[in-house]
Amino acid sequence: MDFNAACEKAKAFSKRPTDEEFLEFYGLFKQSTIGDVNVERPGALDLKGKAKWDAWNKHKGLSKDEAQKAYIATYEKYAPKYA
Template sequence: MSDFEKAAENVKNLKATPSDADLLEIYGLYKQATVGDCNTDKPGFLDFKGKSKWEAWNGRKGMSQDDAKQAYVEKVAKMVEQYGL
């Protein structure tokens, strides 16, 4: 199992729910790491959750998938320290 896959599993097992900002950050990094640059249209004005997730992912545009994986692993490690497993 790679560090990235282990981090993805750790996120599911945190003792507490991370803040919305942390969740959006790891969502954007995960999508960039697994898919690459955002390839979907921006959600409508009233889809607040979808719009936030899209912006978190699209904000990573141009970041390599390897860099996104590394940033994801580092962010999850900080969250594990903060929230515990």
């Protein structure tokens, strides 16, 4: 399975993953497509924005290829539960 196929299949999950699982996907997706976090961390009142920024920043230094492999592995881990 390639990265794009995993992204499309993850978007088509029949049930929504938990917030923590969603952030796992989000951080790896951003690292895969953009690379290291390139924006300032949101302010104290933006809890959702901070959680997303932290999830992305957790993968800092991971190459785009490594992040894509990790995303695919994450998809395969959760697919039986949500697909």
